Amino acid sequence: MAAETIGWWGVPLAIAAGTMRGGTPFLFVSLGECLTEKSGKINLGLEGTLLTGAMSAYAISYLTGSPWLGVITAGVAGMALGLLHAWLTQQPRVNDVAVGIAMIIFGSGVAFFLGKPFIQPSAPQLPTLNLGTWSSIPSVQEVLKISPLFLLGVALAPLMTWFFKSTRWGLLIRAVGDSPDAARAIGISIPKVRMLAIIAGSFLAGIGGASLSLYYPGIWSERISSGQGLMAVALVIFARWQPMQCLYASLLFGGAQALGPALQSVGMTQGYYLFNAAPYILTLAIMILTCSPNRTIFGAPGALGTDS
């Protein structure tokens, strides 16, 4: 392992790499969830969408030899799941969270079922931009292999901020999510806006899945997501439904995820399992810190998860 040659310096390097690699799926899923929740609907099913995205991207990349086609397919597969979620959750007396849990199971089930034949073969990976050629240290070069998907995600965050502020569609989504009554009064079709917001959010989550199987870790297995989709949902709360803060939070979570493997690689043998749990502990800690019996969370869309 390269980290051995540079000793403990490997740890911050690995974390830096982790923020960019491990952070990418968080970034796409959380931006997708942010878009969906801004319209007042919760989509817990993005965990299943992430897995389906990862599987379909890998499968298409293997079958066609084109990883970019795989990325697009992942997004489209996500949209299909999003359409199902949007349709189900907008039936009368149907609860977002219950459908979300069903969609997690359904999405992972579909991914495992269709993905069985693709666990062994190796699919073409997405090309990376190698920005580390100036350095002679291999581990620095390794860290600076940046995926265009990551850059795309980073660009998407400010773009979404602008979208929510300065486009008619952005304002409509916020109006629907915050006060459906107000939206109805200006003649907006709430089901339509929410349907589109859920589908677009699921598209992003599907792309997040593609970044798992075609960038980092760059394989397809059933344990590839290990709950990242659900953590990304928690992350949106932490980010107060602000796209830019979703970006920072995703980087933080990606870094936290890299902590365990990094310590392991520098030869720490004991307790690294504990550090592997860092993202989960972070999720719990965030939930505890941001909840309060005395007040509602600031910044939450007013109609989030309600029946209206």
Added chain:
Amino acid sequence: MTTAVANPKTEVIRPPELEVVNMTKQFGSLIALDQVSMHLKPGTFHALLGENGAGKSTLVKCIMGFYSPDHGDVLIDNHAREIASPRDAHHYGIGMVYQHFTSVPAMTVAENLVLSRFDSPKLINWKEEYEQLNAFMADAPFKVPLDLPIAQLAAGQKQKLEILKQIYLKVRILILDEPTSVLTPQEADEVLGLLRESVTAGRLSVLIISHKFREVTSFCDEITVLRKGKFAGRGVVKDLSIADMSEMMMGERREPQQVTKTLHPNPKAMLEVQELRAHKDNGVEGVAGVNLRVHSGEIVGIAGISGNGQRELVEVLAGQRIATGGQILVNGEPYKATRAEMYRHQVFTLPEEPLRNACVAHMSVAENLALRTFDRPPQAKGGIFLILKAIREMATGLISTFKIKTPSPETPVGNLSGGNVQRTVLARELSSEHIQLLIAANPCFGLDFAAVEYIHGQIVAARNRGVAVLLVSEDLDELLKLADRLLVMSEGRFAYESAIAEVDFATIGRSMAGH
């Protein structure tokens, strides 16, 4: 109005004439509107009167295209027009201000105004929009700061914004659904006065739903009255007395019952609130250190515009919200609103929105009536086993004494009408023989005349028996009628206190507005 200055042609265009002919609307088996006709002449201020459930809101929602009428026509300038949505209504220059606010709380005033335009651009150039909005505000009858989020506006400002929004949309016929319920009397006069000026100038027609005769007599030209979904009369305001109008509304001449109060012999302080503080839902301080004392045999009224901490105060007293400071004493003992303390001191509550705050909607009327007593004899053995027969008997008794209209005691309380849910809660909270303290919040909100009289009678009867009553209400007339002492709450504090005989109407209005 900015374009009116730039383009004098629009100045001379009078508002369109609006006629409703034989309109009928049925919801299931309920006939909400039955062959109703109405005529709004251009450039007039027209009031639509009627009791709750008379069909006023249904009528205007049919005009606005929210509901499609089963029968009947809307005529605009003598042409029958199909109005299928509020967008169509806007096309004909008709706009409506709803009873509840229709601005998005998390968005700024400017964002709300731009969004409300049906033709708002796909990409918004905020610099340009702000220039236009500033120009619009400069000419507007009321001023609202453009870059504040709605959530930070006071209720009065929100209502003004709702009206501004319609002016911004260049509406020529403005429909207002009880627009002044969230305003102080002075604010109401200001808003209606400014609209009256526009009407007199021939720029606007107004159709207002109201139940405040004072507003009708001082601002309106004509009235149309509905009763139980049917047309019940029309007339010119200056030819009618208040008694005439209420006779049209109620179908019979009915003088409001005078409540008779008896003096309680030896009053003692039942409820004492000391420096109480509590947060609102968003973590901002809602109740900012209030002191209050309610004696037995006394009704203390708390007035104020909603959102000034009254709800939080009542929720703390009812045990629904945690106080962040101060203490509550009942009978001189510290009170935390536990079930044991409520029983020991016989504290009862009539909260606002009873279905949400005081009932379990899916449980039966009988079970809801037993919520206070089900775990004590005779309704329970050893606090564990319920004696369903006793619960049922008690429920049947209460249903007949309090005249709750329910198909059976087993009907889920959520299926009853608002008035009967209110009666169910009232029956439960007032049935105890030893009740000592009653906390009531907006107990008559949305109820019809008869139900209001009944509830007022029950509250005064309780007071005459020596019960200490704290009455929080947004209806100043109700407080003036019932209370012995009046407090005004503004921004979480009491801004005014007076015995009811010495209240000064103008000062009340000013303290409500926080001056």
